[in-house]
Amino acid sequence: MSPVLAGVLQLLALIVALGLSYRPLGDYMAKVYSSEKHYKPEKWIYKAIGANANTEMRWPAYLRGVLAFSAVSVLFLYLLQRVQGSLPGSLGFVSIDPDQAFNTAASFVANTNWQSYYGEQAMGHVVQTGGLAVQNFVSAAVGMAVAVALVRGFARSRTGELGNFWSDLVRGTVRILLPISVIGALVLVACGAIQNFAGIHEVGQFMGGAQQWNGGAVASQEVIKELGTNGGGYFNANSAHPFENPNPLSNLFEIYLILVIPFALTRTFGRMVGSIKQGYAILGTMATIWVVFTGLMMWTEFAHNGPAFDLAGGAMEGKETRFGIGGSSLFAVATTLTSTGAVNSFHSSYTGFGGGITMLGMQLGEIAPGGVGSGLYGMLIMAVIAVFIAGLMVGRTPEYLGKKIGTREIKFAACYILITPALVLCFTAVAMALDTPSNSMTNSGAHGFSEILYAYTSGANNNGSAFAGLNADTQWFNSTIGIAMLLGRFLPMVFVLALAGSLAEQTPVPETAGTLRTEKPLFTGLLVGTIMIITGLTYFPALALGPLAEGLAA
Amino acid sequence: MNNSAANTGRVLWAGLRALLVLTVITGVLYPLAVTGIAQVAFPGKANGSEVKVDGKVVGSELIGQTYNLPLKEGEETAAPDLKWFQPRPSNGLGSNSVNTQYSIILSGATNRSGDNEDLITWVKDAKAAVIKDNSVNGYTVKPSDVPADAVTSSGSGLDPHISPEYAKLQVHRIAEKNNLDVKPVEKLVADHTDDRILGFIGEPRVNVLQLNIALKELTKG
Numbered sequence: 160m161s162p163v164l165a166g167v168l169q170l171l172a173l174i175v176a177l178g179l180s181y182r183p184l185g186d187y188m189a190k191v192y193s194s195e196k197h198y199k200p201e202k203w204i205y206k207a208i209g210a211n212a213n214t215e216m217r218w219p220a221y222l223r224g225v226l227a228f229s230a231v232s233v234l235f236l237y238l239l240q241r242v243q244g245s246l247p248g249s250l251g252f253v254s255i256d257p258d259q260a261f262n263t264a265a266s267f268v269a270n271t272n273w274q275s276y277y278g279e280q281a282m283g284h285v286v287q288t289g290g291l292a293v294q295n296f297v298s299a300a301v302g303m304a305v306a307v308a309l310v311r312g313f314a315r316s317r318t319g320e321l322g323n324f325w326s327d328l329v330r331g332t333v334r335i336l337l338p339i340s341v342i343g344a345l346v347l348v349a350c351g352a353i354q355n356f357a358g359i360h361e362v363g364q365f366m367g368g369a370q371q372w373n374g375g376a377v378a379s380q381e382v383i384k385e386l387g388t389n390g391g392g393y394f395n396a397n398s399a400h401p402f403e404n405p406n407p408l409s410n411l412f413e414i415y416l417i418l419v420i421p422f423a424l425t426r427t428f429g430r431m432v433g434s435i436k437q438g439y440a441i442l443g444t445m446a447t448i449w450v451v452f453t454g455l456m457m458w459t460e461f462a463h464n465g466p467a468f469d470l471a472g473g474a475m476e477g478k479e480t481r482f483g484i485g486g487s488s489l490f491a492v493a494t495t496l497t498s499t500g501a502v503n504s505f506h507s508s509y510t511g512f513g514g515g516i517t518m519l520g521m522q523l524g525e526i527a528p529g530g531v532g533s534g535l536y537g538m539l540i541m542a543v544i545a546v547f548i549a550g551l552m553v554g555r556t557p558e559y560l561g562k563k564i565g566t567r568e569i570k571f572a573a574c575y576i577l578i579t580p581a582l583v584l585c586f587t588a589v590a591m592a593l594d595t596p597s598n599s600m601t602n603s604g605a606h607g608f609s610e611i612l613y614a615y616t617s618g619a620n621n622n623g624s625a626f627a628g629l630n631a632d633t634q635w636f637n638s639t640i641g642i643a644m645l646l647g648r649f650l651p652m653v654f655v656l657a658l659a660g661s662l663a664e665q666t667p668v669p670e671t672a673g674t675l676r677t678e679k680p681l682f683t684g685l686l687v688g689t690i691m692i693i694t695g696l697t698y699f700p701a702l703a704l705g706p707l708a709e710g711l712a713a
Numbered sequence: 714m715n716n717s718a719a720n721t722g723r724v725l726w727a728g729l730r731a732l733l734v735l736t737v738i739t740g741v742l743y744p745l746a747v748t749g750i751a752q753v754a755f756p757g758k759a760n761g762s763e764v765k766v767d768g769k770v771v772g773s774e775l776i777g778q779t780y781n782l783p784l785k786e787g788e789e790t791a792a793p794d795l796k797w798f799q800p801r802p803s804n805g806l807g808s809n810s811v812n813t814q815y816s817i818i819l820s821g822a823t824n825r826s827g828d829n830e831d832l833i834t835w836v837k838d839a840k841a842a843v844i845k846d847n848s849v850n851g852y853t854v855k856p857s858d859v860p861a862d863a864v865t866s867s868g869s870g871l872d873p874h875i876s877p878e879y880a881k882l883q884v885h886r887i888a889e890k891n892n893l894d895v896k897p898v899e900k901l902v903a904d905h906t907d908d909r910i911l912g913f914i915g916e917p918r919v920n921v922l923q924l925n926i927a928l929k930e931l932t933k934g
Contacts, residue, residue: 160913168913204738208731227721227728235732251814279817280809293740297732325731332735337743344747345754351775354751354759359815362763363770364778365925366794371817372761372776376744378751383739395807396820399868401775402761407915463861465827471836473861477822480801480862480874483916487868504868505805505822508832606826628824713827 166457166485169411170450173489176415177422184419185426185438191334192307192327193431204329212329215320218660221308224324225301225652229268232294233645236264239290240282249283250358250373262637267294269648270302270530272384272391272500272623273640275632279373279394284356291391292380296340299387300331302498302532305652306424307431309536312659313560314432319664321656335420336387343382343416350412351405352378377402385416388530390500390623398490398503399479410486410503417493417501421528422446424535432560436678441538443683448527448690449496452516456488459512464713468510477505488513495520498530500623507602507610507626511713514606514626515706518613521620522698523690524579530621536655538686542677543572543658545689549675558674561667571658578650580697582619582643587612587701589639596635601628605712609705614640619647764922766929772922777803777873780925795846796890798875798883798928800921801862802839806870820869839864843882852885874918877906891932901927 197205197212205212216224237260239246244254255263259275266273272295276282282291304327311321348354357374364370377393381403384390394400404410422442429438461484463474478487487504494501495517506517520527526537543559547569550557557564564572590596590611600607610629617624618640625631631640676682751759762774772778777800781791793799807819825832843863844854860878880902888895905924909915 160909162916165909165913165916172913204731204734207734208727210727210731223721223724224728227724228731229728231725231728231732235729277807277819277821280815280819288744289736289740292744293732293736296739297735325727328731329735332739337739340743341747345750348747348751348755348759351758351762353761354748355761356748357760359817362761362772365771365922366778366780366797370772370776370778371815372773373817374760376748378759379744379747394820394869396822396869396871399822400820401773401869401871401873405762405775406910408910411914467825467827467829467832467836468861470833470840471861471864472857472859473865474827475861475867476825476827476832476836476865477805477868478865479867479869479872480876480918481872481915486915502868505824507824507826508822510827514826601824602826602829604828606828609826626824627822628826709826709828 162483162485163457163461166488169485169489170453173411173415173418177418180419181423181426184423186430188335188423188427189430191330192322192427201329201333205325208325210325212323212326214323216323217319218321218656221321221324222653222656225305225656226649228328229301229649232268232297233264236267236290236294237261239286240264243283243286246283246285248285252281252283255281258634258637259632262641265641265645266623267291267389267391268298269621269644270298270387270389270498270533271618271621271644271648272389273618273625273644274391274623275637277395278392284375287380287393288376292376292383295380295383295387295389295391296332296336297328299336299383299389299531300328302530303331303335303424304328304532305655306532306535309539309655309659310428310431312662313562315663316665316667319660321659321663336383339386340379340382343386343412344379346412347378347381347409350409351401352381352409353402354378381413382416384501385413385499386420388417388421388497388499390494392501398501399505404503407481407486410482410490413501413503414490414493417497417499418528420531421497421534424532428535434678437560440678440683441542443680444686445526445528445534445538447683447687448523449492452496452520453489453492456492456513456516457485459510459516460484460488463510464710465510466713474510474513477508479504491517492520494624495622496523496525496527496529498525498533498621500617502624505627506624507628511706511710514609515702515710517624518609518616518702518706519694519698521616521622522583523694524576525620525622526690533621540572540575540655540658541690542686543568544576544693545682545686546675546677547572548689549685555673558668559677561670562662562665563668567661568658571654571661575651575654576693579619579647582647583615584701586615586619586639586643590615590635599630599633599636601630605705605708609709612701612705615643618643621648764926766926771926774920774922775873777801777871778922793846795886797925798880798887798921801872801875802835802864802866803870803872804835804866818871820871822868822870823866836864847882847886849885849889854882858882873920873922875921877902877917877919880906880919880924887928891928893931897931898928901931
């Protein structure tokens with residue numbers, strides 16, 4: 160069998176696996192977020208939190224919960240790293256410097272998991288397992304909570320109430336993420352991922368001498384790293400490290416974990432707004448972009464244009480033998496079209512166009528299928544924009560799911576789509592204009608520019624992957640990327656919740672013959688077009704200077 | 714104003730308590746439970762898939778090693794011991810520079826782009842070396858015979874595998890250096906080639922450590 164055919168079959172296998180879990184998982188999540196019943200352990204948790212899980216919150220209250228929880232999380236994670244040197248179970252690792260500790264705290268709370276540190280030489284068991292892994296769960300649960308709040312905004316009328324943040328946070332964690340993680344972690348261990356609390360120890364070698372390894376709770380962190388679209392690796396090499404991703408089967412399983420919740424959430428959305436078909440239209444948009452991007456990535460990586468790759472006879476630089484081009488391309492697209500940022504191969508050594516595809520994937524706003532929760536709300540914002548554009552074309556007040564998209568709503572949506580590009584392009588421009596940031600580049604020319612464009616694209620979109628030649632452990636990059644990650648995560652949430660509140664207050668308008676049918680394939684087409692045009696117009700000039708220039712020269 | 718400050722304080726306090734409770738669940742109970750089950754159900758794998766020969770650990774099935782001659786005086790990098798099957802290059806591997814208490818190997822890639830001069834040089838040099846080392850009496854390696862994995866570094870720098878093509882290319886050299894016939898060495902490679910899982914997942918590959926262990930057996934016998 161040719162590697163190309165094997166790659167395509169792996170894509171098909173993924174589609175089948177995702178298809179099989181779509182209905183049960185989507186319906187289950189809808190039930191989790193709609194159920195009135197609290198389980199006993201959950202009641203204990205609410206008691207410990209001191210919050211009444213039955214209080215309905217309007218959007219400002221919901222937002223306060225999100226921001227307060229996240230602010231406390233940043234502070235806690237920052238302090239944990241700052242005192243690491245004095246904590247037991249830290250393997251003798253020292254405390255992290257302030258700028259890097261801020262960057263890492265912001266990164267993990269913002270579901271980005273950008274890493275300017277090297278896992279195996281910086282973080283001990285306590286910070287990894289008790290700090291970083293915890294944010295892998297809760298930052299994902301926060302994303303899902305905000306998405307569900309927006310869905311409730313569409314589903315509810317004449318109220319303004321969006322649910323209870325604490326209840327959504329806790330349920331997302333213990334009813335959805337935790338059970339899947341327990342099973343998934345054991346699958347990964349069965350494949351060969353390590354799971355122990357051994358310290359740093361020496362292991363004999365074939366030729367004599369010894370290697371030094373870390374032990375660690377790797378499998379349990381790896382699974383939520385993918386499932387919660389986080390992406391922060393236990394080791395520096397992330398999912399390319401054999402202890403994180405030991406064989407081709409674990410590789411396919413990890414890609415599945417990345418995609419399973421974001422896709423299934425469209426079913427949850429359909430259920431909660433009372434029309435499964437509306438969910439299918441959104442799913443269709445996400446799946447179309449994902450499949451096309453994967454196809455393009457495989458094409459450019461198998462074609463391996465570029466001087467070094469031509470010489471080598473294949474684009475295997477930065478890729479593992481067991482995954483090959485196919486398994487690496489699949490992972491690279493899945494990780495950048497979601498907010499994951501885990502890597503099983505190093506994007507900086509992809510072909511020029513291949514690197515461009517990873518960047519464009521993030522720049523679309525990570526909505527195909529996107530991060531857990533953030534993918535759904537990002538896509539729904541794009542749907543609001545698409546409906547608005549369609550409304551302008553026929554001169555009708557646009558409606559979506561029975562809600563009028565008026566001045567107020569479109570303002571919130573417009574602010575949402577402006578934030579990330581503004582952060583990416585402004586920070587990139589400033590970094591390029593200053594003298595010192597470019598000292599961090601490993602590569603020169605177009606690819607050097609791409610390293611910096613990639614860094615801010617990844618940070619502001621909460622992805623976390625990198626053109627890792629860039630030495631990002633400088634005060635400049637630690638600080639600015641840290642700020643980009645926080646603003647890129649939480650400002651959009653403000654507008655999502657404001658939009659949700661505004662929608663929930665409305666009285667639904669009855670559907671008429673003139674209503675745009677948003678559950679039809681025509682709308683899926685319109686939505687794909689809207690996304691590509693908006694992103695294309697925003698980022699094309701920057702992409703032309705980086706990956707396009709490199710790809711065309713090759 | 715007072716009211717709003719008190720309100721903010723209350724929400725922050727709730728946030729902190731929520732974080733602590735969830736830390737206990739997802740940061741303590743969950744990893745301990747998974748570790749407990751993993752250590753009982755898959756002790757070998759959970760602890761790094763160590764490979765033993767005659768009761769002595771010689772490495773992990775999953776982590777690549779080098780098969781070099783001892784470092785000679787005046788050399789910066791050790792020369793490969795051509796008696797053994799050679800792994801992929803690992804120009805991206807680093808060594809611990811932060812915490813000098815340990816000499817942990819730092820996993821990583823080169824992150825060089827396709828038009829990077831360093832990478833072009835590395836690939837050129839690696840290709841020349843592969844051709845030179847493996848062209849032995851009666852067997853000449855052509856540049857087009859050299860597979861991509863033989864001249865490129867992996868993502869982790871710890872790739873335990875090489876492609877079957879690269880293993881086959883080394884067979885004649887291995888046979889000559891170890892005074893073996895070509896046939897049994899070819900069989901060794903064939904026996905240690907892992908196919909794609911279920912016929913389509915991943916790529917065919919040869920585990921270099923396992924192959925060299927088997928080679929050692931063969932030279933003994």
